[in-house]
Amino acid sequence: MFSRALSAVHGRMGAWFSAARWFGRAGAAETVRRRGSDARKPLAEYDAGLLWPALLLLTFGTVMVYSSSIAMAEASRFTGGRANYFLVRHLIFVAISLVAGMCVFQVPMRIWQRAAPWLCIAGVAALVAVLLPFLGREVNGARRWIGLGFFNLQPSEFVKLAAVLYAADYTVRKQALMHSFKRGLLPMLGVMLLVGWLLLREPDFGAFVVIISVAMAILFLGGMNGKWFAGLIVMMAAGFALLVLTSPYRMQRIFGFMDPWSDPFGRGYQLSHALIAFGRGEYLGVGLGASVEKLMYLPEAHTDFLLAVIAEELGLAGVTLVVVLFAWLVLRAFAAGRQAVNLERPFSALTAQGIAVWIGAQSFINMGVNMGVLPTKGLTLPLMSFGGSGILANCVAVALLLRIDWENRQMMRGQQV
Secondary structure, rough: OOOHHHHHHHHOOHHHHHHHHHHHOOOOOHHHHEEEEEEEOOOOOOOOHHHHHHHHHHHHHHHHHHHHHHHHHHHHOOOOOOOOOHHHHHHHHHHHHHHHHHHHOOOHHHHHHHHHHHHHHHHHHHHHHHOOOEEEEEOOOOOEEEEOOOEEEEEEHHHHHHHHHHHHHHHOOOOHOOOHHHHHHHHHHHHHHHHHHHHHHHOOHHHHHHHHHHHHHHHHHHOOOHHEEEEHHHHHHHHHHHHHHHOOOHHHHHHHHHHHHOOOOOHHHHHHHHHHHHHHHHHHHHOOOOOOOOOOOOOOOOOOOHHHHHHHHHHHHHHHHHHHHHHHHHHHHHHHHHHHHOOOHHHHHHHHHHHHHHHHHHHHHHHHHHHOOOOOOOOOOOOOOOOOOHHHHHHHHHHHHHHHHHHHHHHHOOOOO
């Protein structure tokens, strides 16, 4: 059963893995196996090409969160006028997330596989809880958070991780049935529809898009029937169109996206100011801390539209650096999955690929929204934007990638994991 799963993954990931493999040649376990001259070199304990981009994004994000939030923190009575209010909270979130990541790294992947169904159930329960009036907290018309005193927990961020683990475990368990709609695809489709319905009740359309994309990608990479996959793509496109057409709020966002300057003080306000920030930044930016748009003009400057502030203050150079770091991180995640495939570890392979799709898709959507390429969505920039739940979920995901890579390297040494 696993041999067929691995063959399917090999076939579906040829193009993506060829690029990831090029980036991951130095120190890669597969290269050490094939090339006798490299066998004499000691194999590193971890993949520096995976760890350092994540740490650089966290560090860079902390600097830009501080820069983009100073004006709002000073002007808000809620913060007591403290300029470093968001910085202090963000640093606390980062510290907690790093500790959580180190703890997650200690847990073997076989335990994560056994826990995957239970994590999915816990995620669904959390999405139900956030809709309850006495638990969920409503902000700007959306009920996405559970108040925990010090910070607000956003369950949808952790459901993304649970969806990756559950989809990977489901695909491995149901590999022999992946060509059957009734026994292979339908149960997973039911779970995703339930999760999607709960997310749309909040509403959190952005998280819905990311989770469905991740689940579909994992099923595809795991060997799902091509005809069923194409049919699901068509059905999803029709469903998304129906959701937009039946929602005046989403229709306004589409109109604002198509022509933000037709109503720059209404539906096109966010996008028009984001585009102004990009235009002011030009090649090298106006200087760190010198943004004008963050001075109460650009909404959500330290969360959803952090990239616009980066573009204004650091210009094309700063945006390019962010894009390169995310691309490198995603490619290294795919490379870790490639190594797991070669070592006949299908769950680890699909988990690594799912996390790569998650980080890649969410960062792509956020960047597209900031640049006016995609309609406005409530999605933060992974590892960078302000938000405790997002930072925590992202750091746990990176820790899982490092664990997968570490287990790959231990197996290459002939050790059991």
